[in-house]
Amino acid sequence: MKIRNGFVSNSSSSSFIIVGCKLDPKYYKTIVEKYVDPEYIEDTGEIYCCEQKLETLFCPHCGKRRGELQSIINYEYLMSNEVCDNVEGFITSKLDELPMIGIELEDTGDEIINVSFTSIETAKEKIERIMAEFEIEERIEVIGGTYYNG
Numbered sequence: 001m002k003i004r005n006g007f008v009s010n011s012s013s014s015s016f017i018i019v020g021c022k023l024d025p026k027y028y029k030t031i032v033e034k035y036v037d038p039e040y041i042e043d044t045g046e047i048y049c050c051e052q053k054l055e056t057l058f059c060p061h062c063g064k065r066r067g068e069l070q071s072i073i074n075y076e077y078l079m080s081n082e083v084c085d086n087v088e089g090f091i092t093s094k095l096d097e098l099p100m101i102g103i104e105l106e107d108t109g110d111e112i113i114n115v116s117f118t119s120i121e122t123a124k125e126k127i128e129r130i131m132a133e134f135e136i137e138e139r140i141e142v143i144g145g146t147y148y149n150g
C-alpha cells in the first residue's frame with residue numbers, strides 16, 4: 001500500500017501509519033500502567049490531597065501524611081508522546097483530543113510510505129488482544145498522517 005503524503009519534503013516532519021483506536025479516557029491510566037515502560041512515565045512530584053496541592057508535611061484538611069499519598073503522574077504528557085513497551089510498536093498518543101492506543105507501522109521522513117496488508121493485520125491482532133483484555137469496544141482504524149517536529 002502506498003499512501004501519498006503530499007507536500008512533505010523537509011526533515012522537520014515525519015509521516016506515520018498507526019493501527020489503533022480512540023479510547024475513553026477512563027481506560028487510559030490502566031493501560032498506561034500495564035503497558036508503558038515506567039521510564040517513560042513522568043512523575044510530576046506533585047502531591048494532592050482533598051483537591052488541593054499539598055505544600056506541607058500533613059494535609060491541613062484531613063491530616064494525612066505526605067508519605068501516605070501518591071504523587072501525580074503526568075498522563076497528559078504521555079498522551080502527546082509516543083511511548084513503547086514490550087508490545088512491539090505499541091504507542092499511546094492523542095487523536096482529535098482523545099487518547100488513543102495503537103501499533104505504529106511506519107514512521108519516516110519520506111513522502112511515500114509502504115505498508116503491507118500483513119503488517120496491518122498483525123498490528124490489528126495485537127491491538128485487539130489489548131482491547132479484549134480491558135474489554136474495550138471501539139472501532140480499530142488505520143490512521144496516517146504527518147507531524148511536524150518544529
Ligand SMILES: [Zn+2]
Nearest residue numbers: 049050059062
Ligand atoms: Zn487531605
